[in-house]
Amino acid sequence: MRIGIDASLVVGERAGVGFYTASLIEAVAALDKQNKYILYPFFYHIFDPRFKELTAPAPNFSVRFKALPEAWIRYLWFRSGIPRHWLLGDVDVLHSTTYCCPRRHAGKLVMTVYDISFLHYPEHHTEANRLHCLKGTLEGARWADCIIAISEHTKKDLIEYLNVPDDKIVVTPLAARREFHPRQEAEVRAQVFKRWGLDAPYLLSVGTLEPRKNIRCLINAFCSLPGEIRDNYHLVIAGGKGWLNSDIHEAVVEMGVESRIRFLGYVPELDLPWLYCGAACFAYPSLYEGFGLPPLEAMASGIPVITSNTSSLPEVVGDTGLLVDPRSQEDLRSSLIKVLSDADLRREMSENGLKRATHFSWEKTALETLKVYESVL
DSSP states (O other): OEEEEEOTTSSSSOOHHHHHHHHHHHHHHHHOSSSEEEEESOOSSSOOGGGGGOOOSSTTEEETTTTSOHHHHHIIIIISSSOHHHHHOSOSEEEEOSSOOOTTOSSEEEEEEOOOHHHHOGGGSOHHHHHHHHHHHHHHHHHOSEEEESSHHHHHHHHHHHOOOGGGEEEOOOOOOTTOSOOOOHHHHHHHHHHHTOOSSEEEEESOOSGGGOHHHHHHHHHTSOHHHHTTOEEEEEOOOOSSOHHHHHHHHHHTOTTTEEEEESOOTTTHHHHHHTOSEEEEOOSOOSSOHHHHHHHHTTOOEEEESSTTHHHHHTTSSEEEOTTOHHHHHHHHHHHHTOHHHHHHHHHHHHHHHTTOOHHHHHHHHHHHHHHHO
16 A cells, blocks of 8 residues: 655644654554655645655655755745645555645545534634635545544534534544653753743743633733732743734733743753743633643643643643643633642642543554545545
């Protein structure tokens, strides 16, 4: 079997889709030595010139068009009249991971859908992003032989909002990568803290800065904490620039709390696990998530988690974290007070979160994905 996988967001500054695709490819490569895999670095409409960084993880993997210059690939994929299925080569199964569905592909089509936040919260997306996700999801619902959903909640949404048949959807939950685990090496942690100008203790939140992540509510809740708690902690926010977020930075300046709140921007993969392990608590009051990988990464790192009681997030944390109404600043504030003022509770949440995180693994995800490839044939 020859399987093609869209890997165009694996390179560059990875966010959720990039981490999913990279982790899946790594896990499949460790499990499957028989089938042939072709990785494509050029599906996504924002072509990243760093596609040359994409490498084959095993002898049965190859990267399509790696030898060609970027300009040639851009022309072939986006501007030439050559049918896209010719450019993809001869594959039995094509797995789209970025809402891009080449319609005339001769083999079977599998598509991963992460969420439909563009329908739930269209105002929280740029118009270009909303249209891209909507178009891709509609095409996947129509043309794909199987849709992979990353949570039961996403599957439910696909059935309810887009009338996708139940038997066309397979759920494969995500997992924290192996880099996320409790870390005790004080010297390395001190180096990472120095590199980012951090002073412990701090409250951490990780995610691309976009309205759906509800960072403004977190900032307000943090600033409203009693002085004896707030003055002992910093709020550290790590994540790419995202979109529609200028009000977040303006609010910090207006409230005069620049010295207590740190925006780190995108944090490289080598440093991120250390930031988790150094946090006293992880807060993630997102309005909507298809899965919610950052809370699981925090749990795998042994950090107590406060997150939302909406969408897929209860699936991830179970009863090991505190679930809050993300639209209630007071609910979030009271949970922060509860966790930050009780060391025994933090210890209990940490232990329970570590156990919960072991229920998820990329090996399981890869095995279920391989079953999908086999089933569509």
